[in-house]
Amino acid sequence: MRILLIEDDECVAKALKNVLQQQNYVVDTATDGQTGWDLIQTFTYDLILLDVILPKLDGIKLCQRLRDRKYQTPVLLITAQDSSDRKVMGLDAGADDYLVKPFDMPELLARIRVLLRRQSKPILQALEWGDLRLQCGTCEVTYGDRVLHLTPNEYRLLELFLRHPQLVLSRGEILDRVWAVPEAPKEDTVTAHIKGLRQKLKQVGAPADLIETVYGLGYRLKQPAPTTKKTKLRGASLPQSQDSIQQQTKAALAEVWEKIKYQSSDRVAVLEQATISLLDNKLTEELREKARQAAHKLAGALGIFGFAKGSRLAKHIEDIWQADVILDRSEALHLYEMVMALKREIQRPSLSQLDRPLPRQQSIVMLAIDGDAGLAEQIVKLAATAGIGVKIAPNISAAKAAIAHLEKFNRLSPADVVILNLSLANTTAADLAILAELTNRTPPIPVLLCTRGDRLSDRIELSRLGVHAFLRQPFNPEEVLAAVTRLQQTRSHPTKILVVDDDPEILTLMQALLEPWGIQLNTLEEPSRFWAILEEFAPDMLVLDVEMPQFNGIDLCQIVRNEPRWHKLPVLFLTAHTDDRTIQQVFTAGANDCLSKSILGTELVTQIFNRLGQMRLMQSIQ
Structure with missing residues (x-):
């Protein structure tokens, strides 16, 4: 993670930088506020350590400028001024925390970890x-x-x-x-x-x-190879349902390919016609452009359906037509051979047909009661009157089994709650591993912890494991149940994705891949209607192609980033152009991710789920 330290005291700056680097942070330093501002505009930082008294531009004014320009980077002010007025001034300017010199280095590091955890994924053990x-x-x-x-x-x-x-x-x-x-x-x-x-x-x-x-x-x-153990991130494990995602994706790909393979054959026919016309010296500029567009569409779509060789051939053919050079007869014959190889590639057997199990829409919330059996009983009675399904679990293993039972038999009510009577003092490492597995899979199980204590170490440990919210006593059962309902409603709200691509095959594919997972999709083939659809649909994520008629995806991304309402909207590019120049343009425009259309559908779904998971994490924190 990258930290910017803005401190004009050379000794303090060197000491802080040395300590932070020992913790494996990447640290940039500035000795005045203006230089710090220039660095912020140039690079992306996970956190800013900011002195208050600085030359050229003081820390308070710099913090105000950051917030006025919509920068959301966490800011930790460090200063020798310990008056309440100065603290209030700093926090009102937009700082996230305030630490007075001299301070203990362990306290500074702890505050940094807390701010980084709020900003991104939980920090992992x-x-x-x-x-x-x-x-x-x-x-x-x-x-x-x-x-x-x-x-x-x-x-x-x-x-x-x-x-x-x-x-x-x-x-x-x-x-x-x-x-x-x-x-x-x-x-x-x-x-x-x-x-x-x-x-x-x-x-x-x-x-x-x-x-x-x-x-x-x-x-x-x-x-990792299937024979090795499953990937685990302690505190944020990878989706445990990865196999089901892959099976679901393969089935969707096979179904879509059966519907659109004839369109791909028509595009190959255009390439064949153009190449024959080239050999006969009858090629028109209009037919050349049609051939280039057909090759471009094939290069983008075929890789997703598992035709990696076909995607590479189509990209090579597109590059030849794009170059707009005069080919001699031997070069034209080689181009014809590539077109024929592409034709044979898409005629091979399609992806294997698999059963297509629809993913279950879950609404489970786990309520962890910190060693208070009486409170658990009161919540059970209250939930029954509200028509909310409840399962009681004496330990974390039993909670996992109860959730598996609900999923297996699809016995899910509008809001199912698994109440876990959890004693923080007696929780083992194995228990925490199971908790991490539940809270960080796809889709995750939201966890609300009700506790009588408020130890910072407990909060940090459980936040790392994915606990979504905390309630500290005193509280009544009604408040607890209301918090559970809010978590469930947030989770059950359908995620909306807007996909803009001038290739109808890609749009059909995206619908087949994502809609069965409960995602509400809006597909747009005509970019000229983009802004009206964006305002009306209000998506949670935007997926863009680069090359489109009238307005390309980079233009659309830039206007999204310039609009305050949409400047934080996750934007994913899905493109057949993977050259360094295009990738740089995409990220400069403000994209969060950029994927090649030649990737398999399984990877595409995983990438989208990852980005949605980050978005839901931020919503939970907020």
Whole structure:
């Protein structure tokens, strides 16, 4: 994670930077407020440590400017002025926390962890990917029972991959996350560090391609082999229903392909016609453009349906038509051979037909009562009068079994509650692991904790495990049940996604992949109607194509980011263009993610679920 430290006292700045770097944070420093502002406009930070008395632009005015410009980055003010008026002034300016010098370093680090947890995913105790394990507290990395000895940059690089295991990270993104400003190298350095990290992983028995290259996009972790243990992120585990997501996705892909494969054949026919016309010296400019568009559509769609070779052939053919050069006869014959190979590729057997089990729409909330059996009994009686289904569980294992029973037999009422009589003092590591499994799967089980204590350590530990809300006594059963209902209503509200793409095959595919999961989808083939549909539909996520008639996706993303109402809307690009220039334009415009249309549908669904999970986490925090 990247922190900006704005402090004009050189000794204090050096001490803080050294301590933070020992905790594996990437730290940039500025000695005045104006330089700090310039860095904020240039880079993305997870947190800002800000002194109040600064040259050029003081900390209060800088904080006000941040909030006026809609920056949501957490700000922790640090100053020697301890008067109440100054604290109020700093907090009113938009600071998230305030710490007076001199302060204890452990307290500063604890406050930083709290602010980072509010801003993003829960901070994890350990990250695991197959046999690879990174212990966050001790910074120890092991593969199986063998220890990896990594440099600080290699450690931060590996931690970045483990915190974002499903994402493809470009070299530019890696530079921004792993290296501070003064030491920021060129992108070739990332390649060298990836190579060194792969070699060290291989030396302890890891697969040579554990960190795999996604050509044209960047790097990501490769899925562990089925024979290894399941991926676990303690405090935020990966979806436990991944197999069901894959089965559901494959079935949807097969069904859609049977409906639209004839359209793909028609597009190949256009390519065949254009190539024959080229060989006969009868090619018109209109037919050339039709051929380029047909190849572009095929390159985008075929990979999603599992025709990876066909997608590569179509992209190569598109590049030839795009180049607008005069081909000699041998080159034209080679182009014709590629078109014929593409034609054979899409005529091979389609994806296997699988049963298509519809995912169950769940409304389960787990209410954890901190060792108060009397309160649990009162809530059960009150819930019965309100028509809310209740299961009582004496321990976390029993709660997991009760939830599995509800799901198996689909016995879900409008708001099912599993009440867990949990004693925080007697909770074991195994119990916490089960709790993490429940709260961080797809879809997660929201957890509301009712406790008589208010120890910061308990809150931090349970927040890391995904507990969504806390209630501290004194409270009455009515208040507890109202909080449960709010959690359930937030969760049951359908997620809305707007997809804008001029390819009807992609729109049909997105409907087949996402609507069975309870997602409300609105598809738009004509970009000129975008703004009216955006305002009317009010989506929770926006999926855009890059190349479209009249208005391209980059233009649409920029106007979304310029509008205060939509500037925080998650935007995902789904495009056939994966060159470095296009990827840079996409992220500069404000995109959250960018995926190639050549990826399999399973990965596409997973990426969308990941982004939706982050969005729901922020809603829970808010």
